Amino acid sequence: MGLRDRFRRLVQKPGTVDLAPFQAVVADAGTREDRVRELTDDELTAGAFVDDLAEFCAIGREAARRTLGERPYDVQLVGMLALLSGHVAEMATGEGKTLAGALAAAGYALRGERVHVMSVNDYLARRDAEWMGPLYRMLGVSTGWVGQASTPDERRAAYAADVTYAPVSEIGFDLLRDRLVTDPADAVLPEPAVALIDEADSVLVDEAMVPLVLAGATELAEADPRYADLVRRLRPGLHHAVDTEARNVTLTAAGTREVERALGVDLYAAENLAVLTAVNVALHAEVLLHRDVDYIVRDGAVKLISESRGRVALLQRWPDGLQAAVEAKEALAASPSGEILDSVTVQELIGRYPARCGMTGTAMAVSGQLTEFYGLEIAVIPPNEPCVRRDDPDLLYATSADKEVAIVEEIAAAHATGRPVLIGTADVAESERLARRLARAGLDRVVLNAKNDAEEAAIIAEAGAPGAITVSTQMAGRGTDIRLGGGPPGSVPGTAPASAGASARDRVAAAGGLLVIGTGRYHSSRLDDQLRGRAGRQGDPGGSVFFTSLQDDLVTRFAPDETYKGPTEPDGRIDDKGARWIVGHAQRVAEGVDLELHRNTWRYNHLIGLQRRELLVERTAVLQGDHADRMMAEDAPDRHAALVEAAGADAVADAARQILLYHLDRCWADHLAFLADLREGIHLRSLGRGLDPLVEFNREAVPAGKRLLPDARARAVTAFRALTASASGIDLDAAELKRPSATWTYLVHDNPFGSLDERALKGLISMFGRRH
Incomplete structure (x- = not known):
């Protein structure tokens, strides 16, 4: 290893990818730009291939310039190459992740691999698919998108495209529905190939513990x-x-x-x-x-x-x-309500894809989890323009009331200069409480929270207008950049604003740019960074400051034993380093607890995933072949022969298939219910006896899983023996194959206060709370 390589490894952030090879390819692409610009559209399309990455960069850049009116920056092409290499590209807000992701998806597609671009909601999936559509067409790549309202035929057509945009939840729900089809033609999902995940940290970490569920109708479960x-x-x-x-x-x-x-x-x-x-x-x-x-x-x-x-x-x-x-x-x-027929975690869903990559603005804070659970490394892409945002130290107050008074004063002072202010709050209640305080102070404001999130694109787009005051709950995955001076939602980053907009932009820039105010630290520093990153995009001026108090939920929940008895200013402000340490300590404890809960959830679902995989191998063999017919001929030969004589071999094979599929699905639903009861109940027994709940869970879950297939086969053979047939066909009613009259999908918030296994981790806070 040369001296320069050793130095680069020394200064490189731990867990990050060396960008030098990507930067060399982009530099090579720059030498080809003039030649590529001389190509006709048809020649450009014909030349789109990825055998020569530098040529692909040059062609992709020119295609974007012609179709979107935007020439990708060098750093966007570096991000694209990082994605094509199977990494998570960390790119700051406003740096053009959408375009970098589209070029990477096109690259994978031109290699002959089908790509699913996973977003966090319907709006972003449709917006990005339509926005990037002209670019894909010029590169000779077909695209589609899936939303919550898409019909089965629309889904099938969208998934047949080279690149499909869809919310991660919809892909998961389609997987669950496909696992219950009784005719191969009814399935909509193709074999997984490449998953390109937008807002990768949000999808892969925040939602990793939220199972996607397919339920079957039962009676209403009304609470008394x-x-x-x-x-x-x-x-x-x-x-x-x-x-x-x-x-x-x-x-x-x-x-x-x-x-x-x-x-x-x-x-x-x-x-x-x-x-x-x-x-x-x-x-x-x-x-x-x-x-x-x-x-x-x-x-x-x-x-x-x-x-x-x-x-x-x-x-x-x-x-x-x-x-x-x-x-x-x-x-x-x-x-x-209904019984759960099947479920899948986001982590298991992503794990099905042989190739995985993603992009986000805040990956390094969870780099350990992305590596541990997904085998992904981070490529930290530098911004096109240096960030000049001013991030002030936190302002700490003794009480929440003192903090809120100070926040209103800070907003009023910034507003008086014409500076736009974006305030990030923890929840709906806090956003509305702050909005009332601002109204009493005579300050006009716009509130964006869960009660009006359908208007978010328009609200966020105008949050950079002169003097605007926007109060918003968590900013993660909003998907719309805040432009100084304001700007239409979904406009292409890097395009020139109109003259009126330029004038407004100049006024805002002169006032200091967008000011971001956090009303408290979140349970993860990554969420703080996502809020802070809304200011200072593409070298714009801007600033951020967080107001915290020793009464914040983060402190009282995760550092309950830490107290401060030092001096306090008349306005409630505290400047003591020890008091500041308490807030940071509480956040570190919260991050440690969340990581351990993620690991604990993975440990349980890993076993369930292995059992599901074994069942799916059997189910696929039944669905797509003559496995069921051969099994019935072997286990019930007399009945099989009689039915074939009466109704014909094809009818008997189909009946055998339907019976075995039904009992495989029925046994799996019963097994999931058993595991849910076991997981909850095991702790009531294990905690009192000082046993490891996971060990006790596996002790019962493993044997139950081994009985699953034999039980399903035995039930199917019993039902097959009860069949009757005539020249008109086989009467399947006697087999009582009663599937749910209706099914629906949802995400189950698997107990907001922690399931009993999570409550068993009560020692976590004290463990992570020890000073080192």
Whole structure:
């Protein structure tokens, strides 16, 4: 290794990719630019190939210039090459990730690999597919997009394209539906090849623990309103207690007596287990889930709020019992419930793709998780223009009230100079509380939160206008850049603004650019960086500052034992380094806890994934071949022969296939229900005896998984023996193949306060909280 290589390795960030080879290719491409510009459109299309990467860079750059009116910067081409090499490209906000991703997707497609570009929502999937469409066409690559409302035929056509844009959830739901088809022609997804993930950290880390679920219709699981009324009357501290992490609430002895008196039952008697469960679920819904923080009520329904994005989590719900309890709490009609037919985690979904890459503005903070769980490395792409944003130190206050007063004063001062201000809040309730304070101060503002997130593109696009005040919940994945002076949503980065816009831009730049204010640190420094990165795009002026307090939820939850007894200014401000350390310490503890919970969730789902894989091998053999027919001929030869004589070989083969598919699916749904009960119940037994819950879970789950296929085959043979046939065909009604009358998909927020295995990690906070 030469001296220069050793020096580069020394200064290179740990876990990052060396950019030098990519930069050399881009430099080579620059020497070819004049020649490529002389090509006709047809010659440009004909020359699009990736055997020569420098030539592909030159052709891709020229295609973008002709079709989008934008010449990609060198750093965008470096990002594209990083994606083509299977890395996660970290590119700052406003650096043109969408275009870099499109060029990379085209490169993969020209290699003959089908690409799924995974976004975080329908809006971004459609916008980017249509926006980049002309570029793809000039490069000879077909595109499609999938949204929540897409029909099966539309999905099939979109997935047949070279490059398909779709929300990660829709791809997961299509996978789940395909796993239950009884005719190969009904499947929509092709074999996985390349996953290119937008907002990679949000998708691969924040949503890694949220299972995607396919459910089958059952009766409504309405919660008895008596329980909601009862727990509402219980007094905190006296009748129930909340643990320090706010993940669990339990009845006290006095609370137990009060509930037993009100219901007239012995709450802990074996025959009253259902009552005890209903009371506990109602208590969790009442005490731990808060309206306008964890959910909103819109159009007569409970809508969950995504913690990492601050917006309504479409199609997301809690497990049925808890969902019904929250609906009872809000006096709403119960939503449909059903048994889980199959589920898949985002981590398992992404793991199906042989090639994976992604892009985001904040990858380094989770580089360890991206490497540990996905085998991905980070390529940190430098900005095209140096970032000149001024990031001021946090302003720390003793109380939340002092902090909020100071925030309003800071906003008013910036607004008076014509400087636009973007304020990032933790939840809906805080955004509305701050909006009311601003209104009392006579300051006009626009609020963007889960209650009006459909307007987000237009609101964010105007957040850079002179004097604008925008109050927003979590900014992750908003997908729209904030232009100084304001600008239309979805406009191409790098294009010249209109003259009026230029004038507004100059006024904003002279005032210091966009000022980003955080009303508190998030549970991850990565989310802080996502908010901060909204200012200072493409070398623009800008600034950021975070206001924190020792009463913030982050501090009280993750550093409850840390206290500050030092001096405080008259306005409540604290400048002590030790007090600042407490806030940073709480954030580091929160990040450590989240990582351990991610690992713990992966450990459970890894085993379930292995069992599912074994079943799917069997199911595929049944669906696409004569496996079921041969099995019935072997295990029930007399009945098989009689049915063939009566109805013909083809009819018998089809009946055998349908029967075995049904029982494979039925046994898998039963197995998932068993594993869910086991995972919850195992902790009640293991914790009291000091056992490892995961070991105990595996001790029972592994044998149950080994019985799965034999049980399904035995049930299928029994049903096959009961078949009757005539010249008109086989009567499958006797086999009782009753599939659900309706199915639907959703994301299950797998217990917002942590499932019992997560509550078993109560020692995590103290473990991560020790000073080193």
